[in-house]
Amino acid sequence: MKPPAFEYYCPETLDEALGLLAQYGAEAKVLAGGQSLMPMLNMRLSHPGVVIDINRLPDLNRVTVEGTSLQVGALVRHAELEHSALAATHCPILPAAERLVAHLAIRQRGTVVGSLVHADPAAELPLVWLTLGGELEVRSTRGSRTIAPEAFYLGYFMTDLAPDELAVAVRFERPAAGHGWAIEEFARRSGDFALCAAAAVVEWDAARGVVQGVRLGLGGVGGAPVRLDQAVAPLVGAVPEAELVREVARGVGQYLDPPDDLHASRAFRLHLAEVLSERALRAAVRRAQAKEVQGA
């Protein structure tokens, strides 16, 4: 199918792009990698009168370390983050998550920030962003602001971004050196969106041999990814014996309200949430302990 007719703009400066967004507001759609927007136009699920292509904007294609964060500009492609040495060093869960996103051809064009803004509830990057913590930097002719992932996702494909705002970069909080991490998902075919995914980050107290801090996030279990701080609280300060990790994972269901839909029943998603939480927590603990042995 072909998309509906629209006016096309390809601004060369950020000010020009923000001016167009201010002028057209909800009538306009930003085009980044086009890997979600173009299918939506072709299937007539979206009918913008104006498309603003941001691919010529300067300085938005960098991955940098900014203080306690890893910053990713709005034109950084999935494949660039997948192979970024900075990401591998400071947030190794990000390259691992990228390997689960779609297929190589899509990762070459699709952007990290586009994925966050598109807000598919089963997408890997919103889940990892929520699990690590951080902020999105957005600009408009009215000024700039930052939004935390907890406040950004409002429901299925809905975010706090206003129609005249452009997301220019995302910052992922860098976990402490020597942390363990894991992302686990279940998809029917390689490259598909996950039916359910779990991301875990574990900070290890090597002197006491206990978990110092732990974060667990789940995707595909509702309109937006969720972070389960209360569910994992029993692990903090504890020796992460297999039985305790299993017990914590078995408890995640009480914090979730997954849908029954075409792709999976509510019961199956709850089952996946428990199994994947256990796998992710165990793998993150193993990585944290292995780093201790290696002296990382």
Ligand SMILES: Cc1cc2nc3c(=O)[nH]c(=O)nc-3n(C[C@H](O)[C@H](O)[C@H](O)COP(=O)(O)OP(=O)(O)OC[C@H]3O[C@@H](n4cnc5c(N)ncnc54)[C@H](O)[C@@H]3O)c2cc1C
């Ligand atoms: C076959 C297929 C399989 C896929 N599988 C997966 C998968 O398994 N996991 C996964 O996570 N994703 C998957 N995707 C989606 C892919 O990751 C997209 O690249 C991503 O969702 C959107 O990034 P984009 O740069 O292509 O955004 P676009 O398609 O250009 O835009 C998406 C939306 O975000 C808005 N937008 C984009 N950038 C900005 C910005 N800077 N500021 C404001 N608004 C912005 C656009 O207006 C649009 O509404 C798949 C896509 C396809 C086609």
